[in-house]
Amino acid sequence: xxxxxxxxxxxxxxxxxxxxxxxxxxxxxxxxxxxxxxxxxxxxxxxxxxxxxxxxxxxxxxxxxxxxxxxxxxxxxxxxxxxxxxxxxxxxxxxxxxxxxxxxxxxxxxxxxxxxxxxxxxxxxxxxxxxxxxxxxxxxxxxxxxxxxxxxxxxxxxxxxxxxx
Amino acid sequence: xxxxxxxxxxxxxxxxxxxxxxxxxxxxxxxxxxxxxxxxxxxxxxxxxxxxxxxxxxxxxxxxxxxxxxxxxxxxxxxxxxxxxxxxxxxxxxxxxxxxxxxxxxxxxxxxxxxxxxxxxxxxxxxxxxxxxxxxxxxxxxxxxxxxxxxxxxxxxxxxxxxxxxxxxxxxxxxxxxxxxxxxxxxxxxxxxxxxxxxxxxxxxxxxxxxxxxxxxxxxxxxxxxxxxxxxxxxxxxxxxxxxxxxxxxxxxxxxxxxxxxxxxxxxxxxxxxxxxxxxxxxxxxxxxxxxxxxxxxxxxxxxxxxxxxxxxxxxxxxxxxxxxxxxxxxxxxxxxxxxxxxxxxxxxxxxxxxxxxxxxxxxxxxxxxxxxxxxxxxxxxxxxxxxxxxxxxxxxxxxxxxxxxxxxxxxxxxxxxxxxxxxxxxxxxxxxxxxxxxxxxxxxxxxxxxxxxxxxxxxxxxxxxxxxxxx
Numbered sequence: 001x002x003x004x005x006x007x008x009x010x011x012x013x014x015x016x017x018x019x020x021x022x023x024x025x026x027x028x029x030x031x032x033x034x035x036x037x038x039x040x041x042x043x044x045x046x047x048x049x050x051x052x053x054x055x056x057x058x059x060x061x062x063x064x065x066x067x068x069x070x071x072x073x074x075x076x077x078x079x080x081x082x083x084x085x086x087x088x089x090x091x092x093x094x095x096x097x098x099x100x101x102x103x104x105x106x107x108x109x110x111x112x113x114x115x116x117x118x119x120x121x122x123x124x125x126x127x128x129x130x131x132x133x134x135x136x137x138x139x140x141x142x143x144x145x146x147x148x149x150x151x152x153x154x155x156x157x158x159x160x161x162x163x164x165x
Numbered sequence: 166x167x168x169x170x171x172x173x174x175x176x177x178x179x180x181x182x183x184x185x186x187x188x189x190x191x192x193x194x195x196x197x198x199x200x201x202x203x204x205x206x207x208x209x210x211x212x213x214x215x216x217x218x219x220x221x222x223x224x225x226x227x228x229x230x231x232x233x234x235x236x237x238x239x240x241x242x243x244x245x246x247x248x249x250x251x252x253x254x255x256x257x258x259x260x261x262x263x264x265x266x267x268x269x270x271x272x273x274x275x276x277x278x279x280x281x282x283x284x285x286x287x288x289x290x291x292x293x294x295x296x297x298x299x300x301x302x303x304x305x306x307x308x309x310x311x312x313x314x315x316x317x318x319x320x321x322x323x324x325x326x327x328x329x330x331x332x333x334x335x336x337x338x339x340x341x342x343x344x345x346x347x348x349x350x351x352x353x354x355x356x357x358x359x360x361x362x363x364x365x366x367x368x369x370x371x372x373x374x375x376x377x378x379x380x381x382x383x384x385x386x387x388x389x390x391x392x393x394x395x396x397x398x399x400x401x402x403x404x405x406x407x408x409x410x411x412x413x414x415x416x417x418x419x420x421x422x423x424x425x426x427x428x429x430x431x432x433x434x435x436x437x438x439x440x441x442x443x444x445x446x447x448x449x450x451x452x453x454x455x456x457x458x459x460x461x462x463x464x465x466x467x468x469x470x471x472x473x474x475x476x477x478x479x480x481x482x483x484x485x486x487x488x489x490x491x492x493x494x495x496x497x498x499x500x501x502x503x504x505x506x507x508x509x510x511x512x513x514x515x516x517x518x519x520x521x522x523x524x525x526x527x528x529x530x531x532x533x534x535x536x537x538x539x540x541x542x543x544x545x546x547x548x549x550x551x552x553x554x555x556x557x558x559x560x561x562x563x564x565x566x567x568x569x570x571x572x573x574x575x576x577x578x579x580x581x582x583x584x585x586x587x588x589x590x591x592x593x594x595x596x597x598x599x600x601x602x603x604x605x606x607x608x609x610x611x612x613x614x615x616x617x618x619x620x621x622x623x624x625x626x627x628x629x630x631x632x633x634x635x636x637x
Contacts, residue, residue: 003474004198004221011174011199018176062475065197066225096226096233111230112222113196 005064009034012116024120026058035060038074039120043159044128048152049077052159054127056088058116068093068110071119075162078155080130080141089136092122173201173258181265182272190258193251197222197230202251204455206241210234213244216451224409224443238447239408243454406450412439429468433477444471 013034016026023042028034037058043049054077060069071093073086081089091108135141143151175194178187195202197218204216212231214222222230223238346357410423417435424431424438429445431438448467452458472478500507 003470005474007200008198014174015176015199018174019179062479063225066222096228111233112218113230115199 003062005060005062006034008065009060009116013037016117021117021121023124024117026116026120029057035062035064037069037116039071039116041120041124041127044124047128048155049127049159052162054162056086056123058119065112065114067095068114069116069119071123076158078137078140078151078158079127080132080135080137080144081126082140083136087136088123088126089134090119090122090126092119177262178265181262181269183261183265183268186261186265190254193247193254201255202244202247204451205244205247205251206454207244208234208236209240210236213247216241216454217447220447220451221444224447238450239406241454245456248456406453407446409443409446412442429465430472437477441468441472441476444468444476 009028013027016024020026023044024039026037026039029036029038037060039056039058041054041056043052043054055074057072057074058069059072061067071088071090073082073088075086077086083089092110092114094109096109096111130141130144132141132145140151143154175187175190178184178190193201195205195213195215195218197214200215202213202215205213206216206219207213208219208229210229210232212229214230219230219241220238223236227235227237229236407427410420412420415423417438420435420438420442421431424442427442427445429441433441445464445468448464448471452464
């Protein structure tokens with residue numbers, strides 16, 4: 001039973017394993033089920049997230065790649081574009097079509113030509129440069145905008161805690 | 166799944182001296198499926214994708230995935246040139262990869278700089294070639310589906326090679342011998358005394374006829390795998406593309422009829438019918454685009470794969486395969502986690518069962534629930550055309566009276582044992598007291614009483630639950 005989705009996921013898995021982008025590791029949690037992946041993203045250098053390793057879970061729909069996966073951080077991450085429950089809010093993960101809020105252009109949204117690799121790279125750059133236009137975590141967004149010092153300190157604390165320091 | 170593991174991949178070129186070919190190979194990949202183009206089609210905005218990929222994509226949101234310009238499937242055009250490039254690359258790939266790997270190994274060997282390495286390399290070479298051949302064959306087989314009729318070139322060359330080898334060897338055996346004998350004038354190659362020629366001629370002619378018959382048979386069977394293909398493409402080529410219906414204008418019954426007319430499965434709720442028909446239209450039209458179309462039967466098989474992976478028989482939200490339970494399924498944990506729900510259901514069932522007015526309804530509902538929970542019913546019905554229980558209950562009004570007559574007893578027999586097998590862990594403690602599953606076999610067990618699932622039984626079934634909980 002080889003669906004289009006699992007074939008493509010396998011292809012992407014192979015690519016990501018043999019030719020991984022910097023600071024990103026990803027693959028299925030269990031090789032029996034290609035539709036649930038775990039990814040590890042390194043905190044980008046020169047940001048308060050530097051040094052941290054952020055595990056996340058990606059869940060793929062049956063009709064992938066027509067529809068995007070969902071992504072959820074499995075650790076605490078204080079970020080304007082990550083919901084307090086860990087779900088990532090980024091335009092590349094939003095299904096194609098019009099955005100009811102008109103925050104983002106259709107061109108930024110999911111399309112079948114995107115890939116896991118592109119998602120993870122986008123998330124990495126999102127971590128480095130939050131987008132506070134449509135924040136998922138309003139408190140974090142306000143803190144980031146108004147009290148940058150406090151924001152950085154809190155993020156660094158989280159990172160240190162996650163590393164067990 | 167095994168087939169998926171030897172997908173040729175652009176990363177194969179990395180770490181070889183030909184690593185730039187990795188970019189070339191990526192350029193020959195469809196951006197939707199990330200595999201080599203299979204029947205590439207160009208959109209009106211000049212982007213190229215596999216026929217099936219772009220058709221599916223367009224039927225989802227009507228836009229080109231690359232630039233998001235609105236487009237229609239009817240405006241797609243074949244990109245034959247690209248198709249040929251892909252096929253040529255696929256044909257050259259195994260050999261090129263073999264060379265690249267050999268080169269890489271040689272370089273590594275050279276780095277180590279040992280003399281004994283040389284001898285080893287010689288051994289390696291033959292291994293490599295063997296491996297190369299194996300790889301070549303497997304990738305070629307893989308790409309056969311992709312390969313168009315012009316794409317059979319590599320095969321054709323192989324065949325020519327074979328026959329060449331045969332014909333160049335034969336003449337070497339022939340040497341002009343001067344032994345006073347005459348060669349058969351019919352050219353069978355036999356030599357005989359001149360007197361023997363006359364009687365030989367008759368025999369020879371017969372033999373020749375036979376030989377020619379068998380000869381004509383061999384080339385035929387040799388060419389068989391090519392000839393019908395060209396035939397096929399000429400006969401099946403003019404197949405008309407089909408179009409999607411305006412689904413919103415059709416009601417469920419009409420749509421079901423249309424699906425039956427197209428001889429594709431027609432069970433399930435309307436939403437599923439639409440999805441299935443869309444998939445079928447895309448499969449069919451992509452097949453029309455292909456230069457090597459497949460038979461309808463193969464397409465139906467593909468539709469069946471779709472059904473099992475994305476359609477009505479797809480694994481549920483929790484990712485469990487429809488008929489197979491996960492190896493490490495934590496039955497006890499599941500039972501504990503859902504204890505409250507189970508208790509509630511049992512309670513409900515008991516209550517319903519207690520009031521004779523709602524008797525029949527209660528039974529039916531609970532069988533349904535068992536089906537949804539277990540998904541075992543699906544696999545049991547697998548062979549038949551009987552819709553899964555959810556669909557069944559959805560159109561309860563239509564044909565259910567007969568359907569359930571047929572259906573209920575069979576399900577009851579098969580349901581109980583396999584339900585136990587699959588869901589032993591959590592059913593164990595819920596099954597005992599739960600009435601519906603215990604009750605139904607008993608109901609169906611008395612053959613003369615055909616009780617449709619949703620009709621009230623004339624005879625109260627209440628006595629059955631007496632053994633369940635202490636009697637009334």
